[in-house]
Amino acid sequence: MFFGWHIICIILFGPLGNASEAGGVFTQSCFLLIGEHEVMTVSNKGQWVEVHDIILEPGQRAPQVPEDTAKVPLEMRAKGFLLDEGEIGETVRIETLTGRIISGKLSRINPEYGHSFGKPVKELLEVGPKVRDLLEEVWEHE
Amino acid sequence: MSRDNSYIGVMARKNEIMKRAVGIDYDAYCLGELSFDYERMMEETGYALDEIRRIQAGTGVGNTPLIELKNITRLVRKVSAPGYGAKIYVKDEACNPSGSFKARRAAVSVYHAEKMGYKGVIAATSGNYGAAVASQAAMRGLKCIVVQEVYDSTGKGQPEIIEKGRKCEAYGAEVIQLTVGPELFYVFLMLLEETGYFNASLYTPYAIAGIETLGYEIARQVRQREGKDPDAVIITHAGGGNLTGTARGLIKAGCGSTRIIGASVNLQGLHMASDRDFNRKSFTTGHTGFGVPFATWPDRTDVPRNAARPLRYMDRYVTVTQGEVFFMTEVLARLEGLERGPAGNTSLAAAFSVAREMKEDEVLVVQETEYTGAGKHPTAQLSFAAEQGVEIMTGDPSEDLPGTRIVIPEHPGQIRARDMDMDKLRKSYIINCLEHCRAFELTEREMEFLAEETKTSVEFVRQCLNNR
Numbered sequence: 001m002f003f004g005w006h007i008i009c010i011i012l013f014g015p016l017g018n019a020s021e022a023g024g025v026f027t028q029s030c031f032l033l034i035g036e037h038e039v040m041t042v043s044n045k046g047q048w049v050e051v052h053d054i055i056l057e058p059g060q061r062a063p064q065v066p067e068d069t070a071k072v073p074l075e076m077r078a079k080g081f082l083l084d085e086g087e088i089g090e091t092v093r094i095e096t097l098t099g100r101i102i103s104g105k106l107s108r109i110n111p112e113y114g115h116s117f118g119k120p121v122k123e124l125l126e127v128g129p130k131v132r133d134l135l136e137e138v139w140e141h142e
Numbered sequence: 143m144s145r146d147n148s149y150i151g152v153m154a155r156k157n158e159i160m161k162r163a164v165g166i167d168y169d170a171y172c173l174g175e176l177s178f179d180y181e182r183m184m185e186e187t188g189y190a191l192d193e194i195r196r197i198q199a200g201t202g203v204g205n206t207p208l209i210e211l212k213n214i215t216r217l218v219r220k221v222s223a224p225g226y227g228a229k230i231y232v233k234d235e236a237c238n239p240s241g242s243f244k245a246r247r248a249a250v251s252v253y254h255a256e257k258m259g260y261k262g263v264i265a266a267t268s269g270n271y272g273a274a275v276a277s278q279a280a281m282r283g284l285k286c287i288v289v290q291e292v293y294d295s296t297g298k299g300q301p302e303i304i305e306k307g308r309k310c311e312a313y314g315a316e317v318i319q320l321t322v323g324p325e326l327f328y329v330f331l332m333l334l335e336e337t338g339y340f341n342a343s344l345y346t347p348y349a350i351a352g353i354e355t356l357g358y359e360i361a362r363q364v365r366q367r368e369g370k371d372p373d374a375v376i377i378t379h380a381g382g383g384n385l386t387g388t389a390r391g392l393i394k395a396g397c398g399s400t401r402i403i404g405a406s407v408n409l410q411g412l413h414m415a416s417d418r419d420f421n422r423k424s425f426t427t428g429h430t431g432f433g434v435p436f437a438t439w440p441d442r443t444d445v446p447r448n449a450a451r452p453l454r455y456m457d458r459y460v461t462v463t464q465g466e467v468f469f470m471t472e473v474l475a476r477l478e479g480l481e482r483g484p485a486g487n488t489s490l491a492a493a494f495s496v497a498r499e500m501k502e503d504e505v506l507v508v509q510e511t512e513y514t515g516a517g518k519h520p521t522a523q524l525s526f527a528a529e530q531g532v533e534i535m536t537g538d539p540s541e542d543l544p545g546t547r548i549v550i551p552e553h554p555g556q557i558r559a560r561d562m563d564m565d566k567l568r569k570s571y572i573i574n575c576l577e578h579c580r581a582f583e584l585t586e587r588e589m590e591f592l593a594e595e596t597k598t599s600v601e602f603v604r605q606c607l608n609n610r
Contacts, residue, residue: 062149069415113304128475
């Protein structure tokens with residue numbers, strides 16, 4: 001099971017401020033405590049969420065896709081305001097930023113952007129001093 | 143009766159959906175079995191240069207600075223033979239509202255969509271174009287949907303594309319994120335059909351005409367600074383629009399002898415539609431996986447006739463490695479105080495090598511920069527590559543192996559643009575045309591068309607046909 005024995009307890013929080021007031025709907029949300037991280041699993045109407053859907057099953061993929069891609073489904077993720085109550089994994093409807101109503105399995109609640117600038121890369125850090133050294137002599141003569 | 147929304151059902155309605163979503167009757171420009179009147183299509187469906195400059199100025203697009211890269215030019219001369227090392231300028235396209243030259247394309251497409259009464263626009267792109275369309279749509283009050291290829295089957299996303307998705311959402315666009323596969327087009331078609339929005343394709347005459355101002359501005363700015371035309375302009379090449387539009391703008395400004403050089407990151411060996419290979423590359427655009435197929439068969443896009451036809455203009459096509467581009471991105475920040483790219487710096491890396499072959503009194507223009515951000519940065523992309531098991535090392539860039547090893551050069555003198563065989567590309571285009579053509583014998587007009595398409599002669603076309 002995904003959460004395994006790490007699930008310590010389920011705590012009902014409320015009211016939760018911004019996260020629970022998206023779309024102007026006053027709500028309460030459920031959290032799982034996994035180790036030190038809180039993960040929302042139950043969401044309420046009006047919250048900003050992500051849904052996941054399978055667009056094409058492996059047998060329905062385009063004929064030209066390579067073998068490894070043909071073995072997996074074509075998946076979609078989209079974000080919007082939740083129109084139903086729902087738990088992670090349940091099929092729900094959302095209203096997207098263009099006002100379309102689409103459905104899919106609830107995959108993330110209040111999804112954050114996890115991308116970053118990454119870790120320092122030694123091989124790149126060495127570039128600056130090297131090229132500056134090459135130019136020192138040129139700068140001195142100008 | 144409900145619509146057939148199966149893959150085959152939707153693809154069968156492709157032409158009818160596109161006609162409504164683009165509003166161009168491409169059949170009107172057809173001349174023969176494979177030829178069409180390219181210039182008439184551009185003239186009648188696009189906009190005149192002055193009008194485009196006015197449209198773009200209306201949303202703060204264009205008129206970006208041309209910056210002399212003084213320290214990079216010094217570095218080029220330091221590693222060149224005496225008397226060699228062209229002066230390098232860069233067109234700082236990151237100064238456009240959405241952070242890249244793509245704002246020029248989007249400005250015209252979204253203007254046209256609004257004029258034609260469409261309520262919204264849709265773009266199928268994992269690149270900077272999505273943010274450009276979203277930004278322009280925000281300014282004009284239109285709705286916007288961007289369809290991206292982002293994740294592999296394990297749910298792992300390319301950091302560069304996740305950032306581009308974030309930027310689209312920041313401008314209020316709905317972003318549909320898909321896993322790897324060409325069926326993105328199928329989803330795109332269904333969305334066009336459902337919403338009735340305009341297809342803000344990268345490849346319509348509007349989008350290509352929008353880039354002509356970039357070439358035009360380069361010509362004017364170089365003449366003002368140097369009192370002559372640029373000797374060469376180097377352009378990051380993927381789908382062909384950047385090169386086509388810039389070259390057309392230079393020609394319209396009267397730069398008849400400026401050499402047009404395309405540059406791509408070499409990703410040879412990685413399959414663009416492979417679930418496994420998807421996250422083993424560090425560049426999601428500006429690479430050979432798009433550059434070569436789009437040069438040798440441009441009509442593979444979301445419109446019947448691609449207005450981006452790079453072989454009509456390209457004098458030379460070079461490749462550089464991922465490691466070389468990361469190196470030059472670092473050099474641009476450290477020596478010129480410009481944090482830009484990395485993907486847009488493909489042409490900069492190639493320029494470093496090409497400038498060494500040129501005389502000191504020659505001028506080489508690197509035609510774009512793009513914004514940098516979280517995920518869209520050398521450290522982000524190299525950290526991600528290392529997590530996928532790609533080896534990162536300092537050494538000789540000729541040992542770079544896409545998907546396996548990224549080599550950051552030890553010394554700038556090791557950066558070397560590698561020439562693609564232009565005649566081989568041209569021949570490949572001609573053969574691809576014939577494969578899509580039902581006629582057995584080509585007329586003289588078809589041969590002339592192929593000669594124009596490949597910037598060659600009827601004699602060259604004949605030779606290709608005879609040696610097939």
